[in-house]
Amino acid sequence: MxxxxxxxxxxxxxxxxxxxxxxxxxxxxxxxxxxxxxxxxxxxxxxxxxxxxxxxxxxxxxxxxxxxxxxxxxxxxxxxxxxxxxxxxxxxxxxxxxxxxxxxxxxxxxxxxxxxxxxxxxxxxxxxxxxxxxxxxxxxxxxxxxxxxxxxxxxxxxxxxxxxxxxxxxILPTGYHGCVTAGVTSGSTVYIAGAGPVGLAAAASAQLLGAAVVIVGAGNPARLAHARSIGCETVDISKDASIAEQIEQILGVPEVDCAVDCVGFEAHGHGKNYDPKKGVPAIVLNTMMEVTRAGGAVGIPGLYVTEDPGAEDEAAKLGYLTMRFGLGWAKSLSFYTGQTPxxxxxxxxxxxxxxxxxxxxxxxxxxxxxxxxxxxxxxxxxxxxxxxxxxxxxxxxx
CATH class of the missing domain: 3.90.180.10 (Medium-chain alcohol dehydrogenases, catalytic domain)
Structure with a gap:
C-alpha cells in the first residue's frame, strides 16, 4: 500500500x-x-x-x-x-x-x-x-x-x-462566473469587492470579457497595489470617503454598470467603521446595491453560509443578514448567487x-x-x- x-x-x-x-x-x-x-x-x-x-x-x-x-x-x-x-x-x-x-x-x-x-x-x-x-x-x-x-x-x-x-x-471559473452573471461585457464599468485571489481572478476575467474600467475595492494595501499592477483602478474601503465617492473620482459618476461580490460573509466595515477584526456580513451586498446603476446586475460568487458559529450577532449565526433589499428592488437590480458550476x-x-x-x-x-x-x-x-x-x-x- x-x-x-x-x-x-x-x-x-x-x-x-x-x-x-x-x-x-x-x-x-x-x-x-x-x-x-x-x-x-x-x-x-x-x-x-x-x-x-x-x-x-x-x-x-x-x-x-x-x-x-x-x-x-x-x-x-x-x-x-x-x-x-x-x-x-x-x-x-x-x-x-x-x-x-x-x-x-x-x-x-x-x-x-x-x-x-x-x-x-x-x-x-x-x-x-x-x-x-x-x-x-x-x-x-x-x-x-x-x-x-x-x-x-x-x-x-x-x-x-x-x-x-x-x-x-x-478561482478563475468563479471570478469569471461572477462577471458573466453580473453582465460584464465590452465597455462595461465594473466594481469588484475584494482583492483576494477570487477578486483578482474576477478582475482578470472582466478584462478578458472586454470591460472598459475594472475597479477593485479592499482595505489591504498590498492587495490593492497588486490589483493596480494588473491594470485595475482601486478604491480603499478603509478611507473616510465612501465607495460611491471614490468611484465618482474614477468614472465621473458614483455608479458602475456591474458589480461582483468576491468577499462573502466575512466582510468588514467601511470608512470610519473599517476594522479587519470586526465582521459586518451584509455590508458588501448593501454597497453593491448602492453603487450599481438602476437596471444593473450583481454577481455574488463570494461565499455565504447557512450557519456561522463565529458571527458576532445571533441572527448572523443562523445565516440571517440585515440587507437593504428595498433599495435593490427599487433599482430593478438582478442578483445571482451560489457556487460556480x-x-x-x-x-x-x-x-x-x-x-x-x-x-x-x-x-x-x-x-x-x-x-x-x-x-x-x-x-x-x-x-x-x-x-x-x-x-x-x-x-x-x-
Missing amino acids: SSNRGVVYMGTGKVEVQTIDFPKLVDPRGNKCNHGVILKIVSTNICGSDQHMVRGRTTAPIGMVLGHEITGEVIECGSDVQFIQQGDLVSVPFNVACGRCRNCEERHTDVCLNVNPDHPGGAYGYVDMGGWIGGQAEYVMVPYADFNLLKFPNKAQAMEKIPDLTCLTD VKKYNRGLMMAILNDKIQIAKAVNVQVIPLEEAPQGYQAFDKGAAKKFVIDPHGSLK
Whole structure:
C-alpha cells in the first residue's frame, strides 16, 4: 500500500500535515466507485473558502482533510471509466457532480442531486458537502471521472503552464462566473469587492470579457497595489470617503454598470467603521446595491453560509443578514448567487490560458510551496498576503 499525506484541520486556526489513508475507489458512504480514478496530485491550492473553516466560521469537524482545488495525473482507473486513461493530466472542478441528475444535465453541476445526502451540491474537503476527502494531499480519489475531469490536450505544454492551469479548478471559473452573471461585457464599468485571489481572478476575467474600467475595492494595501499592477483602478474601503465617492473620482459618476461580490460573509466595515477584526456580513451586498446603476446586475460568487458559529450577532449565526433589499428592488437590480458550476466554463478558460489570452497566475500572484509548508501558507494567507498559495506535493513544478 502506498503512503499518503494531507493537510488536516485540527481546530480553529490550526492545520497540520499528517499521514492519511491512501485513497480507494469508494465513496464517503462506502459504495464502490468503479466510475472513479485515483490521482497523483500535481498541484493543489489554498483557497479563501478553506480559511472560513480554519478560522472556525463553519461547523467543520476536526480531522477533516482539506482542499478542493486539485490538478493531477491519473494513476488508476475504475472498471467503468471509459474515456479517461492512466497517465492523463487533468483538472478537477471543485464541484463533485454525477453528470446524470436533472441539475447536472442542465449544467448546474454546483447543485448535483446525487453526491450529497444532506442537500444538493458536493465538494472535496469541505464542510457539509458530502464527505468527499480533500485534495491538499499527495493522492486523492475523484468520482464520475469521465464526466468531472478536464483532460489537458498536451501534457508537456500543460506542465509548463500549471501555475495558470491550477486556477481552473475554482478561482478563475468563479471570478469569471461572477462577471458573466453580473453582465460584464465590452465597455462595461465594473466594481469588484475584494482583492483576494477570487477578486483578482474576477478582475482578470472582466478584462478578458472586454470591460472598459475594472475597479477593485479592499482595505489591504498590498492587495490593492497588486490589483493596480494588473491594470485595475482601486478604491480603499478603509478611507473616510465612501465607495460611491471614490468611484465618482474614477468614472465621473458614483455608479458602475456591474458589480461582483468576491468577499462573502466575512466582510468588514467601511470608512470610519473599517476594522479587519470586526465582521459586518451584509455590508458588501448593501454597497453593491448602492453603487450599481438602476437596471444593473450583481454577481455574488463570494461565499455565504447557512450557519456561522463565529458571527458576532445571533441572527448572523443562523445565516440571517440585515440587507437593504428595498433599495435593490427599487433599482430593478438582478442578483445571482451560489457556487460556480465550474464545468460550464473550465474548457473555454483552459483554451484562453493555453493560447495566452489570460495570465491568471500573474493576476493572482501564484506562489508555489511544498506540502510541508502548507500550515505557513495558511498563516500568511490569513494575514492578508497578496498571493495565491499553490501546493506542490511531489516537487513536480519548476
